[in-house]
Amino acid sequence: MFYKRPFDPRNPVVCMDESPKQLIAETRIPISCSPGKPARYDYEYERNGMCNVFLACEPLTGKRMVKITERRTKRDWAYFLEEIEVQHKNADKITLVMDNLNTHIPGSLYETFPPPKAKALWDRFEFVYTPKHGSWLNMAEIELNVLTGQCLKRRMDNIELVKKEVLAWQNYRNNKNSKVNWQFTTDDARIKLSRLYPTIEN
Template sequence: MEKYKVTLSAEERAQLDAIVSKGSHQSQKVLNALILLNCDISVDQPRRPCEEVAQVLHVSTRKVERVKKRFVEEGLDVALNKQPAERKYEYKVDGDLEAQLIAMSCGAPPEGHARWSLRLLARRVVELEYVDQISYETVRRAPKKNELKPWAKDGWVIPPQGNAEFVAAMENVLDVYRRPYDAAHPVVCMDETPRQLIRQTRDSVPAAPGRPAREDYEYERCGVCNVFMANEPLAGRRITKVTERKTRVDWAHFLQDIAGSYPDAQRITLVMDNLNTHSAASLYEAFEPEQAKALWDRFEFVYTPKHGSWLNMAEIELNVMVGQCLNRRIDSIETVRTEVAAWQIRRDNLKAKIDWQFTTADARIKLRRLYPTIGS
């Protein structure tokens, strides 16, 4: 039994005949008119089922049913033009509830939860009797409207505010970066990163059209290694070394490698973070006093402030190296050394430089909150 039956008046049928006979209407409007004319039961003609009408007009049966439904429930104009009557929605999230949702989203989550979720917020406002019931999809509008993502968290280096030692060290580094290129006094940045050595326990499935490569979640840990990185941003060159550990002696020997790479330089300015291994004392633990003092005299040490590692341009090179070379499972330190050396050669051949744009003048404006407030 048909749920919706089309019964056209003489006036409505004349209007539909006019639409069908004239070619000045949109194709969908003409199609809807044909559906209504063929489904009309008010005329003396055999009744055509929806399946037959759909087959003749090359449309789906659901399309025929939708047009009939619109005609029965909302009238001829809506059936022809697909313009439903204006709907009035009752919004459950008014200004007060939206303010409560924003406040909760920015606050601490309940005990036992790492962060707020939409479902958790929905349950919470019901528990607090702000509303009788509400769906998490309705709750979604408030954070989205205010560009809040309570479930997201970014790792960030947060510098101390109003710290004179921080800004002094920062401005010192920024002044060093303003120096022009000088082969006799190169500016070199240095950093290191630990890497896990990981072995596959099962063979990976290679990529195929329409399917990404697949790697089993199971792996075997084979220890760790350390990658030293030194780069001269203005010259587009870098020095790398892969070691088993990251001790004072390892750092001292890497410093010796840097000095050996600049045999004609009078003094090398070395920008690095202030780790306990990054000191002149490490040289005396690795070399005889005469050799340690001679090596120390080759360098000018410039330290980035604590929580200011973003000032070290060697971090940029390390991130590039990890993303291009080491972002995969490697199970031996020998392979790491081979891959890092190949990456360094290619990177040096490209003469990839770093165009540092952030200056002391920029810092005094954009990072004004970090500077101490001077009393009047």
Template sequence: MEMVLDVYKQPYDPLYPVVCMDESPKQLIAETRIPIPATPGQLARYDYEYSLKGTCIIFMANEPLVGKRMVRITTNRKRVDWARFLEEIANQYKNAERIMLVMDNLNTHEPGSFYHAFNPEKAKALLDRFEFVYTPKHGSWLNMAEIELRVLTTQCLDRRIDTITKVRSEVAAWEMKRNNNNSKINWRFTNEKARIKLLRLYPTIEE
């Protein structure tokens, strides 16, 4: 935890950008009956029944100090999907010496995944572009990409959407608007505050 918080307090450096990455499933849900549109004095009405149309995966990467994020929607969350998303991240930071990537400990989030997606030369070249910063187990709340995913859900995806094409269209519009607004995250949790609020997590040392 303290290693992650140390990364967050670093000043902005375009050569070593701090990027947070996370992923989340989204159910595709269709209406079984045509909704009744809103009228004066009456809200729109939807039937409680719905039809599941599968799921899609939302990959989110954001650079909190700049107010920039990148979202990709896929059908799977396998090693190959994660590695290809990181390739996209690397392409967004071609001038960076090394990308500090904050993420959780999901089993696909490890160097070997590059070798499932690319030949060894390309896999090693991509791997060298990143420095992985893992959040602790049960500490994924330290990942600021989770904040972005919650904002995305609240502002864009908190409703029934039945196709991955529609999800991609809606998310692309949200991403463009939020990036144009340079929406940043003001992270205030520090090691000093952690040692007070999360004192129970620290070992007790007997003199």
């Protein structure tokens, strides 16, 4: 499994995932915490729309990159893919693990960039798609859960605040070289995902 192979800067392994984030405003000023009492928030709130969270992480180096966008479109994904490529401009090939979302296709690049650039960008990657109902095999999903638990699981009413808080979280995690302790092995995969492996009949 490529999560366990030695790090090679010429062929880095990058995991990518994305998730929506609802923007929520308070309708009443929260009551701050005090000794022996937690902070209190009113159950009523105001919806301020949505934003999208793109996350790419390198399981072998403990680095991640997060981008907040107003929407989740083909063009948004194409531009994020371009940013991943720029981060690894000296690599020969970038192994990218992601799910089979409908925007994760070559057409997204061709709708965003001129054909020569779209093809060149697509060719920079070796795409590894997680199987159906197997998104948990993507370490970026775990990183997104960490991001949600440590940063996003609270009310934020505008996209600029989300960007600011997420950038601080990203820098904190990167400075610590925080990694996921991945314990799912190839042998485990052959058992749990046996239906995906070919069989030989006599």
